[in-house]
Amino acid sequence: MELVTLDDIRAAADRIRGVAVRTPLVRMGPPDMEGVWVKPESLQPIGAFKIRGAYNAVASLRPGGVVTHSSGNHGQALAYAAKEFGVPCVVVVPEGAPQVKVAAIEGWGAEIVIVPPEKREAVAEEVARERGLTLVPPYDHPAVIAGQGTVGVEIVEDLPDVETVLVPVGGGGLASGVGAAVKALRPEARVIGVEPELAADAAESLAAGHPVEWGPARTFRTIADGLRTGLSDLTFAHISRWIDGIVTVSEDEIRAAMGRLARSARLVAEPSGAVTTAALMSGRVPAGRTVAVLSGGNVDPELLRQVI
Incomplete structure (x- = not known):
């Protein structure tokens, strides 16, 4: 299986420049977080x-219209990119997705289709066939992975001795x-994945040597709604190669x-975005x-009030 390269990621960086924010590194500070920085992707549009992967996919594929399945953030990103390129967008959303994210997807002009969690991928594929739209999955696509890789390039550029x-x-x-x-630019650095205990399919997959499917009945127990999906063959191949644990x-x-x-x-983090700080x-x-990496800040206001 062909993996995404540093050249692919640099090409993606050129495409998304001026659209995705080059987010800073923010110090966490003492007493227990000395030498720790947070990269707040919550500051993206x-x-x-x-936004990085979705925009790179649309910019490189130039489709006449797009469809995806998403619990929220990828749906918003694809809707944003589709609006920028003037093409229609349909987002298949699983039941139980945070309303704040669903409303944001609609706000960017996308059509919403709500389905049971276990049917989202099949329905997205069906919509693509019936309407002649290009399927841009949340993670299982080289252009999406390359766009997300720009986060790693920025980290090493801003903190070369990470x-x-x-x-x-x-x-x-x-x-x-x-x-x-990160491994291309600084091979000695460790790259560690973090996931909820209630959606720990990646940890089990790496231990098993192949992708292990947990399914919505298990993963939808976690409040980290953005981390409820499982690895694909493509992402498993990358993680097996590059992730240290x-x-x-x-x-x-x-x-x-x-x-x-x-x-x-002073950073707002949704549950999925906070898991890395939780690990620290x-x-x-x-x-x-x-x-x-603080991956996102689209949190339900009531949940934010509770945790603060």
Whole structure:
């Protein structure tokens, strides 16, 4: 299986320049976070890193219309990109997706189709066939992975002596791209994936040596809605090659990390975006100069109020 290269990621960086924000590294600070930086992808136009991969896919494929399946952030990103290129967009959303994200997808002009979680991929493929639209999946596409990899390039450019990069793992597109970029530019750095204990299919997959499917009945227990999807063959191949290990965190640890980011770093994080900080707070990550990727900040206001 052909993996995304640094050249692919650099080409993606050229396409998304001026659209995706080049997010800064923000220090977490003492007493227990010395030598830790957060990369807040919550500052992107749609509030999450997904704009990188979705825009790169549309810019490189130039489709006449697009469709995807998404719990929220990729749907927003693809709707944003489709609007920029003047093409229609349909987003198949699983029941139970956060309303704040569904409303944002509609706000960018996309058509919403709500289905049971286990049917989202099949319905998206059906819509693509029936309407002649191009399917742009949330993570299972080289152009999407290459776009997400620009996060890794920016990290190494801004912190050349980085020792550890922590990245959330859901479908694996972000971890695949970041792993490919960081290992190409700084092979000695560790790239560690982080996922919820209640959706720890990536950890099990790496241990088994092949993708293991947990299914919505298990993964939808976690509040980290952006990490409820499993690895594809493509993302598993990348993660197997580039990721040094997986750390899992509890629901209470995720909530605590959301609160810590808001109070100490003045950053709003959705549960999926807070898992990397949760891993740091747990003490289960090697010490050293570390960057935690905060993947998104599209959080339900009531949940944010609770954790703060």
